[in-house]
Amino acid sequence: MHISDGVLPVSVAVGGYAVSLGLTVWSARKTRNEDMPKLAVMTAAFFVASLIHVPFGPTSVHLIIPGLTGALLGPSAFLSIGLGLLLQSLLFQFGGLTALGVNALMMGVPAIACGWVFQTFKGQTPSRQALVGGVVGAVGTVLAAIILAGFLMTGGEDFLGVAKIALAAHVPVIIIEGAVSALTVGFLARVKPALLLHPSRQAHG
């Protein structure tokens, strides 16, 4: 789902970088020092997740987990995803460096939205948290596909057509991510619920 170099017009790429930079600074300010180990682990998980390929016809799509990252990290997710994407671009050539700002927006904004939804609706019981986590995990990928189609439209593609193709190609990914998010959130809710608390409501320590 990463956009490569040369697909987007220069103005879109530059604008994407500007907005991404602003959001990264905002995200960094929202990060507390106590969250940094969690942030590091989630960044590593996001970085590695896109190596998991789901075959789709002649080609394959890969996991993205913006929903799970957003649910677990909240506003810090944008920083985490931005860093993960930067390293993916440099080391794997996943997505071009000029499109890094746009890619970060495409995956970071759904993460922040999913984080907000998760914190608002998660409730108290582990099963409800797991359910909301699963829904949020699936919806995160759907949002990312829609934003991808929106950005590709600026490069001259037909928005509705590309949106349909992107969503259709990622249906297996959406299902798998929903399941993985539900399982992860459910496990954390049972084993260490403190990890799922909203950062501002978390106990210091």
Added chain:
Amino acid sequence: MKTLRRGLMVGVVGFFLLIPPVGSWAQEKVEADPQAVITLLKEQNRKMSSDLRRIHREIAALRSDLGEPGIKDVAAGVGYIFGLFGVAAYVASRKKNSDSPESSS
């Protein structure tokens, strides 16, 4: 001795006299099947083209396999991530220490 020399001369002359007929037999054989030769060549050509195409496909597949991220790239990325966050945590802890009443170490 004389018979021997005569016999030798007949043999040599006869040998040289036989070259044209034998040569024409061989030529006649090739000239008789030009169509068969052309068909044979076309068949070989076709087989070689299909082999070449198969080799081109394998090279393309190999090239795409080479570009896939390997375990080294994954280890590099995770190392960078933990290293950067480690440095950030160290800087943050130094700042926290220097903010408190004790002097910074």
